[in-house]
Amino acid sequence: MxxxxxxxxxxxxxxxxxxxxxxxxxxxxxxxxxxxxxxxxxxxxxxxxxxxxxxxxxxxxxxxxxxxxxxxxxxxxxxxxxxxxxxxxxxxxxxxxxLPEDAVPTPVPGQPPPTDPVELSIELWDANLLPRAGRLRPDGTPFSPKEDAVLSWIAAHRESIIAEARKWNISPQAIAAAIAWEAMENVKGIPTGMLAGTGVGTEVKNASFGPGKVHVDFPLVNQIENRGYLPRRAVWEREKILKSDEGSIRYIAAIMGAYSKVTDDKAKGHYNIRYDVPMLTQLYQGSDLEQWEAALARRRASNDWGKLDPQNPMALWSQRNQAFLDAALPKDPWKVDPEPATPVRPPGPPAPPSSPSTTPVPRTRPSPTPPWNN
CATH class of the missing domain: 1.10.287 (Helix Hairpins)
Known part of the structure; x- marks a missing residue:
């Protein structure tokens, strides 16, 4: 420019x-x-x-x-x-x-070109179709080809991630961390996307779809929808939504926004996790809203407000890979924290997980890995 x-x-x-x-x-x-x-x-x-x-x-x-x-x-x-x-x-x-015009470096010797696929989980394999920019860490060392490919994917979805993070007033880095960890550390090769919309999530335990691997029939996604963070949907609808990148980003952001709201309500003055990336990923990977509410209630009953200590694999990875997350997205991109959206609870009793939904099917997908109890 x-x-x-x-x-x-x-x-x-x-x-x-x-x-x-x-x-x-x-x-x-x-x-x-x-x-x-x-x-x-x-x-x-x-x-x-x-x-x-x-x-x-x-x-x-x-x-x-x-x-x-x-x-x-x-x-x-x-x-x-x-x-x-x-x-x-x-x-x-x-x-x-x-930015001088001569500032563009030549490719790093020995670095594979973008046409050489790296080993990524199936839901983010298309990152291999994106260019790798040869990004460098602050100390001048290059990110691995795998990291560079995922950073390119995040860059291509930057606007969607920041918009959804802003909607719920959470750190965009937390969304990026969930997607990156699942893509690089929890590699799966089964193309479940081919089965999206069939309702397989009600039959196959832990069935997940899309970036971030949201589990379509876990209690967490039902809680998110029943509390009004997203419209109620049947499992087969979620599968089709989560098959899209934007859908997954939307679900991940809503999940993390809901955890943040629960924490504000149940531990106000003690914890604020909206920009605590390790804690958001800890909860995303292995809890649900009711489990987290119960954990905070126990802390309140015993007046135990000690430091939160996230220890599951995704959270620990987030702590170790701050340079990667900083290269992906800003932790707090706004000068004034946005007001989070207000969930709108749907009328009537909670919908059973497998019941048909009248909600039009959008283009989306996500939810965490096995339960974690605090």
Missing amino acids: THPVGNPNFSGAKMPAFDTLVSRHARAAFLLEQLAGDLWEELNRMRVDTSPAPRVRTLAQRVRTQTTELQTRQTRVHHMQKTGDGAQLCTVEGTFWK
């Missing part, structure tokens, strides 16, 4: 507009890649000329290359913002961070 009011030799980035530009570019590259594959399959099925599909793929590769360059610049700007280093140009239109 050039300076809008004068110097033709100035090259820089205005934030957060540059973040939005990079996110949309990454998303466009992914969608074009997806379109090329879908188009080839459809044309091949019809036994007609498939040459348009490779042309779309070539366009996708061009956009991917541009995205990689933009992401490299984005990493630099974020580092400059964090450290205060780098030249700034302040104008009435905002602050521009100077």
Whole structure:
């Protein structure tokens, strides 16, 4: 982005507009890649000329290359913002961070190109279709190809994650941590998405769908819906919703928002977990709202308000990987914490888990791994 009011030799980035530009570019590259594959399959099925599909793929590769360059610049700007280093140009239109055109590095020797797939859980395998920007940690060492691929996926979904985090006033890093841990540490190769919408979640124990692996028939998702954080849905509807990336993000954010609200209500003045990423991931991975309410009630009864000590695998991973989370999303991106949305409880008694729902089926998906008792 050039300076809008004068110097033709100035090259820089205005934030957060540059973040939005990079996110949309990454998303466009992914969608074009997806379109090329879908188009080839459809044309091949019809036994007609498939040459348009490779042309779309070539366009996708061009956009991917541009995205990689933009992401490299984005990493630099974020580092400059964090450290205060780098030249700034302040104008009435905002602050521009100077980025020389020669700042784009060559690929790191020995680093596999984006076409080499890394081992990720099936629900995030499409991160292999996104460019890897060769991101660096604050100490200058590179993230692993697997981490870089997941960071690209998070960048492509940045707007959705931040919007849902803002809605419930929670840290966007907590959503990213849940998705990243499930993708890199809890690797599954079974394409359950093929069964979405069949109601398999009522038959298969621990059936989960989408980024973050939300369990479609656990008590937690029923509690979230019955308390009005999301519309009531039958299991088969949840499966179809959770098959989409945006759906999973929406469910994860609502779950973490509900835990935060329970904590505000039951432990006001003692705990606030809205930006406590390890605690949000601890609860997401292994509890439900009623278990957490009971745990807080026990603490109140014994007047035991000691420090919360998250210890499950996802929470511990979040503590160890702060550099990854900082590269993914800001922990607290707003100057003033937003007012969380107010849940609207649906009328009537709670819907049985497997009953049909009259709610139109959106495009979404999530919920945690086995129960954890505090």
